[in-house]
Amino acid sequence: MSPDAVIETIVALLLLIGTTLALLSAIGILRLPDIYTRSHAGTKSATLGVLCTLLGTFIFFAGIENFFSVRLILGILFVFLTAPVAGHLMCRAAYRSGVPMSDRSVSDELKEVLSVKKEE
């Protein structure tokens, strides 16, 4: 196995893992019962998936094309930084705009806090 082939295999694996994770999170988005759980699937696992993919790509270009891409690193950093914030904002927006939780949810700790606030 030539070095290139090794790198190719690694890249292929990483990409496959990444895309599989993306697919899984898609299934999550499809199957999970309410917005709050779906947002987990949509942001966390998908982020992981995309990170894997980007890493694979980075390795691919660094290893095979000898091209050390700053942009990719920045991209990874950026997604890492923003994806959770986006998820957080969305969930909060959902909660505040009154989207109901699934029946299966056990507790809603924020409810009391917010209702107290409202009374003030």
Place this chain on the structure above:
Amino acid sequence: MSWLHSVVLLPFLYALMIPFLYRYVSRIHTGWFVLPLPLILFVVLGSWLVDISEGETMLYTLSWIPSYGINLSFYVDGLSLVFGFLISGIGALVVLYSIFYLSKTRELLHNFYVYMLLFMGAMLGVVFSDNLIGFYLFWELTSISSFLLIAFWYQRKKSRNGAQKAMLITVSGGFSMLAGIVLLHSMAGTYSIRGIISQAGELQEHSLFLPAMIFVLIGAFAKSAQFPFHIWLPDAMEAPTPISAYLHSATMVKAGIYAIARFTPLFGGTGEWFWIITSVGLVTLFWGAVNAMKQTDLKALLAFSTISQLGLITSLLGIGSLALAVTEEAETALYTTAVLAAVFHLVNHSTFKGCLFMVIGIIDHETGTRDTRKLGGLMSLMPISFTLTLIGSLSMAGVPPFNGFLSKELFFTSSLSLEETGIFSAGAAGLLIPAVAWVASIFTFVYSMILIFHTFRGKYRPRRLEKKPKEAPPGMLISPAVLAAFVIGIFFAPNVLAHYVLEPMVASILPGDAGDFSIHIEAWHGFNKELFMTLGVIVLGSILFLTWKRWKGIFTLFPQVYTLNNAYSSGILKAEQAAYSFTNIYMSGLTRDYIQYILGILIILAGGMLLFSEGISFRRIDVSTIEVYEVLLAVGLVAGALTVMLASKRLTAIIAIGAVGYLVALFFVIFRAPDLALTQLVVETVSVALYLLCLRFLPEFRFRETARRVQIPNLIISLGVGVLITSFTLAAQGNKLFPSISVYFEDSYELAGSRNMVNAILADFRGFDTLLEIMVLCIAGLGVYSLISLRMKEKRDDHEN
């Protein structure tokens, strides 16, 4: 510039001065300043009389658009010179008359005289022009100045309507004339009337000859108020009386006659020309006379009488045109008489009708009304006017010793001559033409009598009159008196007129051998058919007039509603309403409808073209295999777009459009367009942000279109557009006929120092597009800013609600 040009152009130049004279020399009636002009013109024309009567002609040209053969070239021969005399002579008399007729203080004299001079110049232009375009120019100008003059008292609704009617009819006649002119030009290759006439022989063979003739004739008929275009003339009587006398009896209406006479050498000698002109003329003669009898307004009576007399002249010209078709000398002479009668009557008519109009004007001026039902018994109060009326009317009726008698006799002679004609199956008309002529003459006699007796005899009923009648000031009587003198003078010395005036005129109308003859007009020509006809006219006419009260009820049998005049008025009104409702059918104000029309026609046109064309292959070439994921993404695109379409919540639609935008960007990546993908992504996001910003101010979707009547056309149109675009795309893909020019851009590094070809194109090869593009952005940005910030108040509601 020559004398001739000055004759035509002087009135126009003079007209420019009138407003100043009116304003700054207000003490003197502006008419006095105008008066010298027609007099001078008359004298100048008179100085040419001898030369012209000996057969000489004059031609001068002033260049206007020489490269297209369009010039102001003026030509004088016998025909035009006589018209020139009429225009300037009667013009002078009318100006003199108007000085007394129009009040210096109350009327807008400058307008009046400017229009008048415009008309005079235009009319001179018509008769002297040799170039058809110049002819047309002045022709339309007479219509316009007539329009202005009819509506001189523009505050009156009737004046305006009359003016409008006159203009619509005469100007559309003018358009027809223009079409005829253009046809003549395309046949003959010149605009010169003489040039065209000189090719008359060849032109008669041309396929466009007949259309050209008909177009020209329509123009001429409209102008000279021939049936069925005559309806404008009675309404034109709303003009001040001097104008009626001048334009609507003596000159403008004769422009049509002039045109017919002028074109006789070209069109004459053909059967169509003969039949059209003669029959239209006779119908007009008859119809005008019948209508004149039932009028109660004196001016309307004269108007219909004018129509009738014009018909007479026209029919004579029609008969006379046969002279160009026959070869036998005797026959030629016979028809030449008809032409002679025509021009003779033309002159006579101008004299007696001008006189009558002016007298009627005096009556109107002095009594305040022209209604025969109110007038009566004025003979003793206005003796001079009575005398003048008598002279004019009897001449009109064709009674000796007045000039009308002479021309009427000639008319009978001509109409009788048709019996023996062998050509154009004119003989078939047999006695019909003389019979019509005779009956019409009887009617003429009747209304002439009505004019005299209903006004001056009968009971004097001062209470019905607005003013206390008295004889007119002498100045006002001068002009009609001069004309009346002519009426009598011509009767006693017709041959002076014939020699100097009529012969050259006939010679111009009938060039060649036919026009080469000498005329002798006699008042007494023995006991022949014509004399008996005249006697019949007088006897029967008197009987009819005396029993007038018993049978005038006949006219009420014809319902007033079905007259041509009413057809016109209600036609205009209905047309306007119909136009309004028709336009409102398709101008629904709904943008949707408009877009439907546009796209519908697009589909029909372009789709039809694709459908029926041959050789368009829908083969797909050089497209590599399609990957699975591409299909999936394409499905995604369609699904996203469908979501936008079907979304019931606006936010869903916007999210979906965002998704579609992202997917389009992805397609740009797949299709190797990184720059596009970048731009598309950012633009999409900014657009979405914009949508979100604006959502605050826009309502939620509240309704869904459910009406099937609306849905189905929408669906058809949109599917049609889709199918059209798809098939077009396939066709265009399969038919790349040439290699693209973009191979050139592969050298962009050498040429523009850039490895990114797209960027090189944007910034350099097609940098100009980019420059304009930011301009578009700049306009849009500032536009949005102004739109939001600038909110003007509605100052007036402009009938919004």
Place this chain on the structure above:
Amino acid sequence: MAFVIGIFFSIGTYLILTKSLLRIILGTSIIGHGALLLLLTMGGLKQGGAPLLGAEAAPYADPLPQALILTAIVINFGTTAFFLVLAYRAYQEFKSDDMKKLRGPEHE
């Protein structure tokens, strides 16, 4: 691709023909996307690499339509922005986004 573009035009046209202003604007957006894709398609799809000179080998994808699309994108953006604002100003004035109610006074 031709079919996708066709469908885009159908949908866009349908939206433009509805009577809600916002839908109409969305319709113009969709037609805009369709037109861009069309322009790209007309340049020939998937022939060669991105139009960047350098490492990759020729042939390249046709760069000219891409440049045109860029221009078109920007112009569409400007127009859409203006139209959107126009629409909401109209809504403010008329209190309606129904095209039927936005007709001239004579049509009411």
Place this chain on the structure above:
Amino acid sequence: MFAIAMAVSLVFLSVSILVGLYRIIIGPSMPDRVIALDAIGINLIAMVAVLSVTFRTSAYLEIILLMGIIAFIGTVAFSKYIERGIIIESRRGD
């Protein structure tokens, strides 16, 4: 083998995107749709990455970063809209 892996990855990602679209279509709530859009964005990033590996070109790497930025801004905008109806305030606390 490598090519197959790429093709499989692309199909996976396309399917994920379709699922996201499905979520956008059926909802049920607005935040669901926005999250789906965010997920599509993230999947697109992956997709571009895989594509650039497939095409063996670095031309698309800018897009990855930009996509991240854009998806983030979009989500922020939507979340603010859903939460408050106003996405850009003139002054905080109005």
Place this chain on the structure above:
Amino acid sequence: MKINDVILQTVTKIVTFIILTFAIYLFFAGHHNPGGGFIGGLVISSALILMLLAFDIETVTQTLPINYKVITGLGVLVSLFTGMASFVFHVPFLSQAHLHFYMPIVNEEINIATTIIFEIGVAMAVVGTTMTVIVSISRNKGDEE
């Protein structure tokens, strides 16, 4: 109901700078790689939009007191003037000049062209327009008052 945006605001502060840097990179990269004045300008505007989202117009205006309409006009003028420079040099309108430099330090060929100035104008106009539109819409209170 007051909502705190601490998380968003903190992230924004960092992210904006990444975006701006990236924008400048894109702007210059455009010559050889995807990018250019347009995209650069658009990305700058998106950074500004993000700031507006996270903070509010007041705050952002205080930090960046810019009249975007003037920026638009200036941008158009700058681009236009690069074109008009050709009048002076008697070459066709909008002719661009370019120079190839060899920069020893980064070991890369650098390429300066007048198109850069042209593109600066483009970027300015793009930023100006986008921000003019966004800010004027957001400022508009409409009928809600």
Place this chain on the structure above:
Amino acid sequence: MNNIVILPIVIPFLTGALLVLFPKYVMIQRLLSVLSFLAVMGTAVHLLQQVGGEGIQILNLGGWEAPFGIVLVADTFSLLLVITSCIVALGCLIYSFQSIEWERERFYYYAFIQFLITGVNGSFLTGDIFNLFVFFEVMLLASYVLLSLGGLKKQLRAGIMYVLINIVSSMLFIVAVAYLYAVTGTLNMAHLSVRVAEAGQPDLLTAIALLFLVIFAVKSALLFFYWLPESYSAPPTAISALFAGLLTKVGVYAIFRMFTLIFYHEPGITHSVIAWMAGLTMILGSIGAVAYGNIQKVLAYNIVIAIGFIVIGIAVFQEAALTGAIYYLIHDMVVKTLLFLLGGAMVGLVGTYQLKEMSGMIRNHPYLGWMFFIASFALVGVPPLSGFFGKLLVLQGTLETQFYVLGVIGLLSSLAVLYSTMKIFMNGFWGENQLSKEDEKTSTHGLLLPCTLLICVSLFLGIGVEWVNPYVAAAASDLMNPAVYIEAVLGPA
């Protein structure tokens, strides 16, 4: 290469961009605007002389030779239109000093006018089909803004319709350009002409030509004039007059260019479609002009009639008719603007658009009245006013090429023009004067000067045909011989 060719585009562009920087200094804005138009006119006249001497002038922008870069082409036809549009714009500009409200003046009104003219002039001068699209957009966007500037209800209403229809047609324009590029692989008009000729204009290209025809028909209000009456009656007079004079004419120009330079091989299909459209346009326009009693609407439908009439020139596709059409086009730009300005002045005085509610204005405003009168007759085509010569030649062309029906419709439509304009004149100026000087809503102060200017131009065009004719004839003969244009752009073959 001739850099002057760009000046008619750059001068207003530059002025507009400068004006953006200081919107509040109204006097400077006015001054600069006037100067800009004068300068453009000067350069255009200079170019016209050059073209007369040296043949068609071209400018390869950026120095890139013809089919690759964008090329500007100044031939006689386009220069005549540039000059005319400047005169028209100048008239409207001066008119707006008094009539446009100060609020608008401070919201970039003058800049937008400059941008509009940039777009118009650019559309006339460009030799590249995509660049034409971009110029159209510049012009359209400026017109959108001008139409809605001020935000009055009726402006917004008309704006939405106008914008929407134009967006649709712009999209179709992109589509058509895309197809054309796909089939021929080029965007340069001269090059397109060469390639289309080489391919013999197969049916597919004819179909594309029809697509273009529909697009330009929407822009020029040929048959698809539905948007016109409402949108032209919404904005203030100066703006609607500017639109009346320029916008549709740009579409007409595009039709002329496309169907003489590029798609002239299948006149049996394309040009007969144009003939049908022209005929229908005149008929519908005439009916509309007769139908309404609202000044602005009547005048708007008169635009429609004129468009139909001008397009006859291309439908019969014969040199005389084309010459006439160009002549009539120029005349119509001037006179239509003039009529709109005069109509606007009337409306301003009375405060209503309805003819029923006005009367007798000639008493206090004789100059206004007589100018309207002369302008109407110029429009009708009465010699020696400006409309006549064009009408004559077009008529001649139709009759010589056996398009009798078109010729007759043209004449009948003139009758509708006459009827409708005289309706305005008789209702507005004649009749009892109901309005004393004090009751008038605005004064005509400062409004008569631009009208006088335009009427002088119109009179000159009518009487001075011989002076104008060499240029118009040259323009027409160049249009009939695309080879001249091609050679100028691509060099000798």
